């Protein structure tokens with residue numbers, strides 16, 4: 001801001017916002033636009049954008065939450081362009097304000113942006129509610145008012161937008177649930193901040209990033225050089241978990257999958273290429289990474305298996321029952337990478353927290369868990385996050401709610417373990433595993449069973465990396 005004439009960034013933001021609104025309304029002429037206006041610069045952006053749209057023929061009403069403190073330049077520009085302004089909570093205007101929201105084609109949420117704290121105050125919450133009830137599309141300016149930009153938390157009332165036009169950079173809250181659910185479709189407007197932004201706290205891999213990380217066999221490869229992944233999963237009671245984890249592991253790029261446990265017959269029946277051994281993991285032969293936990297149960301053999309795997313000097317992924325059985329101090333003492341893949345309930349148990357609190361504050365909890373275990377943590381759920389101490393958290397941009405189906409996590413742990421065995425760093429293996437798994441969920445015809453996810457992985461692998 002200090003390098004540019006005053007107001008330059010706001011004008012860039014407003015121009016991008018107006019263009020996006022024009023597209024969403026399919027034009028401006030005879031369209032009705034209502035602007036919910038707070039008293040900070042977020043409201044300023046909205047007023048200047050509305051003034052641009054009014055000049056192009058839109059009928060604009062600004063509903064001001066605090067008329068004395070509304071952005072003076074923005075309000076003057078809107079009035080010059082023929083827009084009208086109402087005061088939200090004076091009895092004379094309140095009815096007109098509600099009508100302007102109810103009858104709008106588009107409602108612009110300029111209540112608060114990155115300067116907001118806490119859930120919406122009552123007068124703002126009333127407007128947000130009215131906008132939600134209206135037929136209009138709701139476009140949030142920079143972010144849906146009421147969400148926490150830095151964390152994705154929603155501490156109280158918040159706007160529910162159909163689309164969010166955000167400036168300069170994505171905010172974590174636009175990418176992490178529950179706040180991300182409020183944001184709708186995202187559009188980023190470049191206002192020239194790029195060279196001045198600090199390193200990100202949150203990253204989302206894209207196709208090209210994932211393509212660059214996928215393991216590719218070379219002319220020199222053989223099954224051992226490509227990596228062997230050991231899978232310790234399944235029990236008399238849950239043999240299917242063994243099959244699903246092996247199914248994921250066979251599609252993760254390792255050269256071979258070694259299965260260890262009581263589900264060998266079921267595994268071989270489905271995947272005859274699997275190496276199986278009946279003894280404990282310590283006697284199973286060399287692997288480059290272990291997956292331990294899906295469907296393992298919690299008897300003495302299960303407990304021993306987890307302990308032996310954690311005593312190895314290769315990367316280990318711990319999932320499901322393994323998370324309950326694993327000893328925290330043993331994990332902290334490990335010198336090879338450890339990946340934990342809890343869902344919110346399992347993460348809550350590991351942290352002695354409430355599941356609802358984990359779901360409400362995913363970023364805080366995944367970060368805490370990574371620190372407590374000195375491990376890479378992949379927190380599964382409506383938003384999947386991957387945390388490792390000292391590195392930006394990764395948010396997985398793929399996925400669908402259809403993935404919440406039995407056995408889905410078993411496929412993910414096999415797949416991710418296989419990527420570990422193929423040589424990916426823990427954080428990359430977890431991010432790439434989640435990415436491919438999420439894409440498989442989007443591609444599979446719904447409703448699907450978890451085994452179909454494993455079958456879809458080669459197709460999504462090729463869509464990410466067409467030359468494989």
Ligand SMILES: NC(=O)C1=CN([C@@H]2O[C@H](COP(=O)(O)OP(=O)(O)OC[C@H]3O[C@@H](n4cnc5c(N)ncnc54)[C@H](O)[C@@H]3O)[C@@H](O)[C@H]2O)[C@@H](O)CC1
Nearest residue numbers: 009010039040041042112113114115116117119120121142
């Ligand atoms: N910082 C920048 O580089 C740029 C910022 N811009 C805009 O400026 C915004 C930030 O502006 P400000 O820092 O002025 O702050 P905001 O406009 O985000 O919010 C501050 C205002 O909201 C009110 N408020 C805070 N919490 C509230 C709550 N819970 N319920 C109701 N009202 C609440 C405050 O009383 C204050 O009036 C960004 O989100 C963006 O829209 C853009 O103009 C582009 C450039």
Ligand SMILES: [K+]
Nearest residue numbers: 109112141145
């Ligand atoms: K907003």
